[in-house]
Amino acid sequence: MSLLCVSDLKTHFIFRNINNQLREAKALNNISLSLDSGRILGIVGETGAGKSLTAQSICGLLRPPAKIVGGTVQFDGQDLLTLSPDELNEIRGADIAMVVQNPRSSLDPLTRIGDQLVRIHQNHSGGPISVSQRKALEMMVAVGIPDPEQRQKAWPHELSGGMAQRVLIAMALMNEPKLLIADEPTTGLDVTVQAQILDLLKVLVIQFNMASMIITHDLGIVAHYCDDVAVMFAGEIIEQGSVCDVFLNAAHPYTQSLLASTPERLNLGSKPQIGGQPPDLFNLPTGCLSQDRCAFMTDICKTTPPFKTIADGHSARCHHAKPNKTKTQKKGSRSDG
Amino acid sequence: MADVILSAKNLVKRFPTGKANSFVNAVNGVDLEIKRGQVLGMVGESGSGKSTIGRTILRLTDPTSGQIHFDGKDITDLPSNKIRPLRKDMQMVFQDPWSALNPRMKIGDLIAEPLKIHYKMSRSECADRAEALAKRVSLSTDFLTRTPNALSGGQLQRVCIARAIATNPKLIILDEPTSSLDLSVRAGILELLQEIRDETQAGFLFISHDLGTIKLISDQIAVLYLGHIVEQLPKDKLFDAPSHPYSQALLSAHLPSDPNEKLNKLTLTGEIPSPIDLPSGCAFHTRCPVAVDDCQTSVPMSEKISNGHFASCSQIAHGNNIIQRANKI
Numbered sequence: 001m002s003l004l005c006v007s008d009l010k011t012h013f014i015f016r017n018i019n020n021q022l023r024e025a026k027a028l029n030n031i032s033l034s035l036d037s038g039r040i041l042g043i044v045g046e047t048g049a050g051k052s053l054t055a056q057s058i059c060g061l062l063r064p065p066a067k068i069v070g071g072t073v074q075f076d077g078q079d080l081l082t083l084s085p086d087e088l089n090e091i092r093g094a095d096i097a098m099v100v101q102n103p104r105s106s107l108d109p110l111t112r113i114g115d116q117l118v119r120i121h122q123n124h125s126g127g128p129i130s131v132s133q134r135k136a137l138e139m140m141v142a143v144g145i146p147d148p149e150q151r152q153k154a155w156p157h158e159l160s161g162g163m164a165q166r167v168l169i170a171m172a173l174m175n176e177p178k179l180l181i182a183d184e185p186t187t188g189l190d191v192t193v194q195a196q197i198l199d200l201l202k203v204l205v206i207q208f209n210m211a212s213m214i215i216t217h218d219l220g221i222v223a224h225y226c227d228d229v230a231v232m233f234a235g236e237i238i239e240q241g242s243v244c245d246v247f248l249n250a251a252h253p254y255t256q257s258l259l260a261s262t263p264e265r266l267n268l269g270s271k272p273q274i275g276g277q278p279p280d281l282f283n284l285p286t287g288c289l290s291q292d293r294c295a296f297m298t299d300i301c302k303t304t305p306p307f308k309t310i311a312d313g314h315s316a317r318c319h320h321a322k323p324n325k326t327k328t329q330k331k332g333s334r335s336d337g
Numbered sequence: 338m339a340d341v342i343l344s345a346k347n348l349v350k351r352f353p354t355g356k357a358n359s360f361v362n363a364v365n366g367v368d369l370e371i372k373r374g375q376v377l378g379m380v381g382e383s384g385s386g387k388s389t390i391g392r393t394i395l396r397l398t399d400p401t402s403g404q405i406h407f408d409g410k411d412i413t414d415l416p417s418n419k420i421r422p423l424r425k426d427m428q429m430v431f432q433d434p435w436s437a438l439n440p441r442m443k444i445g446d447l448i449a450e451p452l453k454i455h456y457k458m459s460r461s462e463c464a465d466r467a468e469a470l471a472k473r474v475s476l477s478t479d480f481l482t483r484t485p486n487a488l489s490g491g492q493l494q495r496v497c498i499a500r501a502i503a504t505n506p507k508l509i510i511l512d513e514p515t516s517s518l519d520l521s522v523r524a525g526i527l528e529l530l531q532e533i534r535d536e537t538q539a540g541f542l543f544i545s546h547d548l549g550t551i552k553l554i555s556d557q558i559a560v561l562y563l564g565h566i567v568e569q570l571p572k573d574k575l576f577d578a579p580s581h582p583y584s585q586a587l588l589s590a591h592l593p594s595d596p597n598e599k600l601n602k603l604t605l606t607g608e609i610p611s612p613i614d615l616p617s618g619c620a621f622h623t624r625c626p627v628a629v630d631d632c633q634t635s636v637p638m639s640e641k642i643s644n645g646h647f648a649s650c651s652q653i654a655h656g657n658n659i660i661q662r663a664n665k666i
Contacts, residue, residue: 046519046521161608162608191382191548191587192382192586192587193608195589195590195604195605196604196605217519219594220593223592223593223594223598224592243596244596247595248595248596261520261521261523262593262594263549263552264552264594265594266524266527266553
């Protein structure tokens, strides 16, 4: 049994519009994924594909009008969706930790960073303050903050973006979580700093044997830092598998065109690969959601495509996907952070 | 030289911080040249002065010192009423199309606005041109009567590009035009820019922090660090043989989408220093993996490495592959 097992998760936005009509935006549809300790899952997709919403649904961080209307989230043997807010609070920040996109706006501007680290440890484990303080120092060392004794007295505004992100990661690690969710952890950071933060995340996942989920729109990050990948489109996972399988042998036309639009594979002069707009979430088409943008569309695409197995652990939601008989080359030359 | 559309010499821009004798040194002696039909890509981290250079050469902010020649004319000290007629020849496309367009104006009026200002075109002429321009940037003409909130980011960026090319400019500055857009939309915009460059033979200054995008569209690439151009080179060389250690670090931090592609690891420590207190000597020495004592005191000169390839680093002469040397150390 995997540490995290999400099955058929559906999150919809349900509200009444100005004419008092009931509207329903189907933002997440039938999300199923599982995650084991020591592995990093990358979730990629374009804006509005439901990447962050997936993370928020798992953690129970949704606010109305967003509502989970179906599915289960099994974490460590418990169904998170049936827990009361108090029970959920005990898990969040302790067993499940989250690192969000904008580090500076996620820190309390009126509390020194050392105290913020101590606070999150106290909230979950109690015990003497001195233990929490020692732990805070330990974590600041673990995430590579230079001069931690001095820095724990620093205010959030005194930190650079990269340092603030390190503090946030330290905070996430304070209670030694089993699952670390990083939502666009390096967007807004410079590329040289991005490399530092991602290297750090990768080392920590191995060191603490955590399961980790990295949400990003950068295919390069997934290619080099994740073990598995789930590609999202219009609130659905349309392809998932190991990074090598999906990136080198993409079976879904959308994944193929997404990969073909990366700058290094893009060939200016040929027509753009993905035309059109993502479907309207209020009025999803029947059948395959990417039918309007797909070059291989046929009549069968008007019916809901099944998840087809391409190779061991690699599946795609497309009628036209064919099982792959040749074995994908293993990441032989891969450099580990 | 007739085909040089823009040249800047020893461009310096300092912003006062409000304290006495304290300045943000955004641009520190930059030389650059853009030819007709050429795309100069400018890449660097945040705070390296990319956008300030773009704004300064258009005289949207005034340079502290240095010279700017546009189309053979010295525009460094031109008063604003003399600059205004020149504006139709130099246009800019900004990063965030949502905030670059007036939300209350119709798309058609937005596209025709530069025509109204510079050519005093009549309403019907404007409408005709706007329609032609919308078609040129592959925007449905149905949108001409809508306001910006009806359009997606990619479509809005097309509107911004249509506005920029409305007056047939000789120079277009693109300040991160694709970084707020999704991958699939980005591809279409880059395609469009390439076509426009070929058609109009305008000079482009393409500012970006993404090496992949820069490589795709540029002919020549300038690598910026703390307001200095540390290396300038033809685009093929950047992925092949960059000389400056910073260019190599930037390249090694670039993540290609092929999981089997080997990464050359040269992770820099620390972050870009504050432009208020610039490091002495070589600006990069605080983070440089191959810095020697000398780098703290002497400012490296720009040296010619091959045709069209210049770098400012005193250590280049001592061996080209800095990554190998850094890993040995």
